[in-house]
Amino acid sequence: MFGVTILGNNSAVPAHDRHPTAQAVTIAGEVLLLDCGEGTQMQIKNYHVKRSRITRIFISHLHGDHYFGLIGLISSMALINRTTPLHLYGPAPLKELIDLQLSVSDSILPYELIFHPLEGPAVLVQTAKYRIETFPVEHKIPCYGFLIRENHAPRKIDPDLTRQYEVPQAYFEKLQWGADYQTKDGRLLKNEMLTVPGRKNLSYAYCADTLFTDSFLPFIKQVDVLYHESTYLDDFAEQAKNRFHSTAKQAAMIAERAEVGRLLLGHFSSKFKGVQPFEAEARAVFPYTDLSQEGVTYLV
Amino acid sequence: MFGVTILGNNSAVPAHDRHPTAQAVTIAGEVLLLDCGEGTQMQIKNYHVKRSRITRIFISHLHGDHYFGLIGLISSMALINRTTPLHLYGPAPLKELIDLQLSVSDSILPYELIFHPLEGPAVLVQTAKYRIETFPVEHKIPCYGFLIRENHAPRKIDPDLTRQYEVPQAYFEKLQWGADYQTKDGRLLKNEMLTVPGRKNLSYAYCADTLFTDSFLPFIKQVDVLYHESTYLDDFAEQAKNRFHSTAKQAAMIAERAEVGRLLLGHFSSKFKGVQPFEAEARAVFPYTDLSQEGVTYLV
Numbered sequence: 001m002f003g004v005t006i007l008g009n010n011s012a013v014p015a016h017d018r019h020p021t022a023q024a025v026t027i028a029g030e031v032l033l034l035d036c037g038e039g040t041q042m043q044i045k046n047y048h049v050k051r052s053r054i055t056r057i058f059i060s061h062l063h064g065d066h067y068f069g070l071i072g073l074i075s076s077m078a079l080i081n082r083t084t085p086l087h088l089y090g091p092a093p094l095k096e097l098i099d100l101q102l103s104v105s106d107s108i109l110p111y112e113l114i115f116h117p118l119e120g121p122a123v124l125v126q127t128a129k130y131r132i133e134t135f136p137v138e139h140k141i142p143c144y145g146f147l148i149r150e151n152h153a154p155r156k157i158d159p160d161l162t163r164q165y166e167v168p169q170a171y172f173e174k175l176q177w178g179a180d181y182q183t184k185d186g187r188l189l190k191n192e193m194l195t196v197p198g199r200k201n202l203s204y205a206y207c208a209d210t211l212f213t214d215s216f217l218p219f220i221k222q223v224d225v226l227y228h229e230s231t232y233l234d235d236f237a238e239q240a241k242n243r244f245h246s247t248a249k250q251a252a253m254i255a256e257r258a259e260v261g262r263l264l265l266g267h268f269s270s271k272f273k274g275v276q277p278f279e280a281e282a283r284a285v286f287p288y289t290d291l292s293q294e295g296v297t298y299l300v
Numbered sequence: 301m302f303g304v305t306i307l308g309n310n311s312a313v314p315a316h317d318r319h320p321t322a323q324a325v326t327i328a329g330e331v332l333l334l335d336c337g338e339g340t341q342m343q344i345k346n347y348h349v350k351r352s353r354i355t356r357i358f359i360s361h362l363h364g365d366h367y368f369g370l371i372g373l374i375s376s377m378a379l380i381n382r383t384t385p386l387h388l389y390g391p392a393p394l395k396e397l398i399d400l401q402l403s404v405s406d407s408i409l410p411y412e413l414i415f416h417p418l419e420g421p422a423v424l425v426q427t428a429k430y431r432i433e434t435f436p437v438e439h440k441i442p443c444y445g446f447l448i449r450e451n452h453a454p455r456k457i458d459p460d461l462t463r464q465y466e467v468p469q470a471y472f473e474k475l476q477w478g479a480d481y482q483t484k485d486g487r488l489l490k491n492e493m494l495t496v497p498g499r500k501n502l503s504y505a506y507c508a509d510t511l512f513t514d515s516f517l518p519f520i521k522q523v524d525v526l527y528h529e530s531t532y533l534d535d536f537a538e539q540a541k542n543r544f545h546s547t548a549k550q551a552a553m554i555a556e557r558a559e560v561g562r563l564l565l566g567h568f569s570s571k572f573k574g575v576q577p578f579e580a581e582a583r584a585v586f587p588y589t590d591l592s593q594e595g596v597t598y599l600v
Contacts, residue, residue: 012376012379013376013380038338038368041314045315063405064405068371071368075312075364075368076313093404097401100393100397101364104441105363
């Protein structure tokens with residue numbers, strides 16, 4: 001199980017106390033940021049996301065409402081003397097932008113910033129605990145979605161057996177992630193002796209900004225939670241199409257076709273003060289729909 | 301008389317609900333922005349500063365806490381279809397940065413952005429109603445202060461005479477700014493016949509980030525309100541010096557030497573949760589000192 005904390009659910013111009021796009025995914029003790037609109041470093045603070053635990057930042061595309069907060073966050077990490085390396089994934093020109101911003105302020109980061117340009121569908125990260133893939137979506141400029149999947153859910157410990165073999169509590173996390181255990185008298189206990197398989201591997205797909213399209217359906221098939229943008233209501237379907245965005249109804253159609261567990265809506269246009277109608281419109285097509293709300297952590 | 305609204309009074313890392321530097325100067329119906337830290341467009345909204353009235357933006361230097369909010373504001377102005385030209389004053393590399401950010405998002409502004417690179421001391425703007433000068437201060441990277449002076453304060457209308465000559469109310473503002481008036485029967489009344497001189501021309505100096513130094517004293521001499529940074533308390537004078545910043549006591553010493561009317565302190569380091577001690581420290585040297593508080597408009 002992991003969590004997705006919504007830091008911003010509005011589209012381009014901040015309005016109605018809604019912020020530009022950013023999400024914090026907390027998985028296996030790490031925080032992964034998906035997009036980083038202006039003010040993300042303040043939102044992180046407001047919602048008690050641990051800045052020091054951010055290990056990777058993913059930028060879907062170079063429209064400002066998805067990345068203008070990145071340089072501020074990177075700079076603040078430098079000012080508080082971060083030393084842990086930070087991985088940054090984004091469209092290639094992002095590197096030049098960051099380098100230029102650092103150079104005009106005569107700054108050298110005290111930590112390593114490792115840039116990974118996005119291209120085509122690809123596996124970006126594969127750790128013992130999770131796997132992250134990227135896939136292209138369809139927007140005005142190159143834009144990418146991200147799929148986060150637990151690599152294998154933690155195994156369940158058998159409490160009677162661990163007591164019997166006197167396995168110390170400090171070793172439990174290792175057991176959960178598949179390690180074997182050597183007893184005090186040197187006997188090796190295979191992991192399978194002490195644990196049973198855990199839940200299924202859960203997954204979350206973030207589709208950034210996109211036209212209504214089936215093109216990336218194979219990547220999001222049967223994910224547990226899908227975040228799909230819904231900039232407009234369906235009355236504005238024409239405008240949505242012209243601006244390479246989607247409506248709430250279209251998001252719900254994608255959720256249904258992809259057979260996902262749950263749909264989260266977001267990236268609401270500033271023209272809508274209240275966003276409840278988005279939920280109603282989408283639920284008529286796909287009942288397991290919720291509005292993404294800032295400050296709320298959704299469990300996957 | 302004009303107003304300075306504080307939008308951010310903190311130094312580098314946002315903390316304690318304080319924001320990075322930005323100020324809105326409202327003068328002669330226009331809004332001038334002094335610096336534009338991350339989140340300025342949200343602060344503008346929070347404090348009801350009219351975005352559409354912003355005519356000029358001044359960036360003192362290219363440390364992020366003074367300009368990371370600029371591109372967001374410029375982009376939002378584009379998204380809401382601004383057509384009025386916008387003047388931007390800042391260190392030369394700012395132009396390249398903005399151009400690059402617009403180009404990666406494939407954006408063309410619907411309004412003219414007129415960039416004026418800062419260099420040496422100079423008069424930047426001279427209108428009928430105000431005059432703006434810039435002067436170098438001493439910081440780690442090139443950094444500029446700004447001096448805003450009413451060009452001539454509005455003249456005072458003589459209500460008996462305007463009644464006698466039946467001058468319509470709609471013409472009063474023109475009279476206040478020096479225009480003559482032609483009566484219905486064609487007689488020209490010189491402005492001096494209908495008005496008397498107003499108050500003296502008031503002035504505001506903003507000194508951005510700077511070392512404790514007398515070098516720019518001639519530029520801020522006898523201004524009515526001086527904003528001088530005080531990143532630290534005097535216990536940290538050594539640290540202030542090393543980082544090209546000032547202490548509250550040093551800011552007060554500058555205010556005293558410059559014989560200003562009033563001192564505003566700001567750019568407080570995140571290491572200080574409460575900032576009342578800054579006021580006490582400065583007032584011991586220069587009694588007419590106040591802390592700049594976010595959301596407050598100080599009258600000049």
